[in-house]
Amino acid sequence: MQRTKVKDLLTGAEAGKDVLLKGWVRTKRGNKYVNFIAVNDGSTINTIQVVADANNFTEEALKDVTTGAAVSITGELVASQGKGQAFEVQAKTIEVLGKADPEAYPLQKKAHSLEFLREIAHLRFRTNTFGAVFRVRNTLAFAVHRFFNEKGFVYMHTPIITASDAEGAGEMFRVTTLDPINPPKTEDGQVNYSEDFFGKATNLTVSGQLEGELAAMAFSDIYTFGPTFRAENSNTTRHLAEFWMIEPEMAFYDLKMNADLAEEFIKYIIRYALENNREDIEFLGQRLTEEDKARPQNERQEMTLLEKLEFVVNNDFERVTYTEAIDILLNSSHYKKKKFQYEVSWGIDLQSEHERYLVEKHFKKPVIVTDYPKDIKAFYMRLNDDGKTVAAMDILAPGIGEIVGGSQREERLEILVERMKGVGIHEEDLWWYLDTRRFGGCPHAGFGLGFERMVQFVTGMGNIRDVIPFPRTPQNAEF
Structure with a gap:
C-alpha cells in the first residue's frame, strides 16, 4: 500500500478506504477501551487522529507508542465523531519504526521557550511553531525563483569564496589552508598569502552583487540567491553570521525601475505565501497575538500578522527622499518629546526606530x-x-524596518574610480569590475533582500535565529 501524507488524508479524498500513514506521535491519550493517537508527518501543521480500539490493540502492543516515536499505521479513513477534526483513521495495524524514550525526549506536551528550542535546534522542527516557520520559508524560497523565472531572469550562482569585499566593511571570514600556528611570512613579517591555496588572501563572501553585475552586462536581467557571511560580533535579534541573500541586477534600469521591481517582488512572494501557507500563517499569527498580550499597551502591535501582510500586499509603497524623511522626523512630536534613542540630523544612517516611525506612525x-x-x-x-x-x-516595512537595500550602480568609470579611492579600494583589486565600465557599460541597478528578514516579516518571529534552521552567531556553531 502506498503511503498517504497527513495533509492529503485531511482532505477526505480517501474516506472509506484503507490507508497507510507514517509519521511521528505528538500525543497519546485514552483509557482501557480506546486510545487516541495524534500523528503528524510535517506536511501540514495539523495532526490526524488515529483511533486504536482495545479490541484490536492491547496495552502492551501500544506501550512504545509515545510522544516522539515514529510509527507506521494502516487503517480505514472515516469521518470523525469527535470535535476538532473532520477525518480520523480507525487503526488496523500499528508498527513502531523508531522508539522515543519518554523520560529523555525533550519535546513533551507543554509550551517550550524559543531559547530552549534553539538549544535543541535539531529537534525543534517537530514543534508546531517551527514546522510552520520552515514550511513558510520553503514556500517563500520557491516563490523567489518563480517570480524571477516568470520575468525571464537568469539565476546566477556567484562565488562563496572571494577575494573582494563588496560592502567595504572588512568584517569577513578568512578562508585559508595555511598553518594557523606557523604560517609562512613575507620579509616584513606579514602572512604570505601567495603560498596559500588560492595564491592570495580569500574570504567568505558578504554579497554576490559585484559578480552579479558582471553577468547582468551579458544577460540583462539576473538574480542570485545564496548564502553570505559576515564576521560581525553582534548578538542581536537582527543579525546572523551566515544568512541568505537575494540579489537581482538589471541592465538598463534606473532607480525608479529598480524600486518598482522590488515592490512588485515583495508583494508577489508575500501573496504566494498567503495563498499556499494560510494555515501556518494563521497559526503563527495567533501565537503572535498571545505573545502581544504580555506586552505593555503602548508596545502592542496595531495589526495582526495577517492584517500586516495583507496591508503590504494591498497598498502602494510610499516614496520619499532621505532629505524629506529627515525633515519628517525632525518635525515629529516623537522627536520633539525626545522619544528617539538616537539623534536625528541630515547625514546620519537611519536607525531601526527612525525607519519604523516613518512606516508605522x-x-x-x-x-x-x-x-x-x-x-x-x-x-x-x-x-x-x-x-x-x-x-x-531602502524599502522599510512595518514591524521590522529595512527589508531591502539597493541602488542604481555607478556606470561612469572615472567617478567610480574616484569613489573607490575615497574608501581605500585599489583599482588593481577590482580590475575585473572596472572592465564592465570600460567595455560596453550601461546604466544598471539592483537590490538585495535579506531572506531571513523576509521570513521574519512573514512569520512574525521576533528573533532572526528562529527563521534559519541552524543559526550561526558569535560563539555558536552547534549542529
Missing part, C-alpha cells in the same frame, strides 16, 4: 526611501548631480 504603509548621503552608502552607488547624495533606496 507617519505614513502607515511601507516606505521606499531614496537618495541617501553618499558618505553613508557604498562606493558603487551612482552619484547624483548634487554631488552629495547617491541614487540609493
Whole structure:
C-alpha cells in the first residue's frame, strides 16, 4: 500500500478506504477501551487522529507508542465523531519504526521557550511553531525563483569564496589552508598569502552583487540567491553570521525601475505565501497575538500578522527622499518629546526606530526611501548631480524596518574610480569590475533582500535565529 501524507488524508479524498500513514506521535491519550493517537508527518501543521480500539490493540502492543516515536499505521479513513477534526483513521495495524524514550525526549506536551528550542535546534522542527516557520520559508524560497523565472531572469550562482569585499566593511571570514600556528611570512613579517591555496588572501563572501553585475552586462536581467557571511560580533535579534541573500541586477534600469521591481517582488512572494501557507500563517499569527498580550499597551502591535501582510500586499509603497524623511522626523512630536534613542540630523544612517516611525506612525504603509548621503552608502552607488547624495533606496516595512537595500550602480568609470579611492579600494583589486565600465557599460541597478528578514516579516518571529534552521552567531556553531 502506498503511503498517504497527513495533509492529503485531511482532505477526505480517501474516506472509506484503507490507508497507510507514517509519521511521528505528538500525543497519546485514552483509557482501557480506546486510545487516541495524534500523528503528524510535517506536511501540514495539523495532526490526524488515529483511533486504536482495545479490541484490536492491547496495552502492551501500544506501550512504545509515545510522544516522539515514529510509527507506521494502516487503517480505514472515516469521518470523525469527535470535535476538532473532520477525518480520523480507525487503526488496523500499528508498527513502531523508531522508539522515543519518554523520560529523555525533550519535546513533551507543554509550551517550550524559543531559547530552549534553539538549544535543541535539531529537534525543534517537530514543534508546531517551527514546522510552520520552515514550511513558510520553503514556500517563500520557491516563490523567489518563480517570480524571477516568470520575468525571464537568469539565476546566477556567484562565488562563496572571494577575494573582494563588496560592502567595504572588512568584517569577513578568512578562508585559508595555511598553518594557523606557523604560517609562512613575507620579509616584513606579514602572512604570505601567495603560498596559500588560492595564491592570495580569500574570504567568505558578504554579497554576490559585484559578480552579479558582471553577468547582468551579458544577460540583462539576473538574480542570485545564496548564502553570505559576515564576521560581525553582534548578538542581536537582527543579525546572523551566515544568512541568505537575494540579489537581482538589471541592465538598463534606473532607480525608479529598480524600486518598482522590488515592490512588485515583495508583494508577489508575500501573496504566494498567503495563498499556499494560510494555515501556518494563521497559526503563527495567533501565537503572535498571545505573545502581544504580555506586552505593555503602548508596545502592542496595531495589526495582526495577517492584517500586516495583507496591508503590504494591498497598498502602494510610499516614496520619499532621505532629505524629506529627515525633515519628517525632525518635525515629529516623537522627536520633539525626545522619544528617539538616537539623534536625528541630515547625514546620519537611519536607525531601526527612525525607519519604523516613518512606516508605522507617519505614513502607515511601507516606505521606499531614496537618495541617501553618499558618505553613508557604498562606493558603487551612482552619484547624483548634487554631488552629495547617491541614487540609493531602502524599502522599510512595518514591524521590522529595512527589508531591502539597493541602488542604481555607478556606470561612469572615472567617478567610480574616484569613489573607490575615497574608501581605500585599489583599482588593481577590482580590475575585473572596472572592465564592465570600460567595455560596453550601461546604466544598471539592483537590490538585495535579506531572506531571513523576509521570513521574519512573514512569520512574525521576533528573533532572526528562529527563521534559519541552524543559526550561526558569535560563539555558536552547534549542529
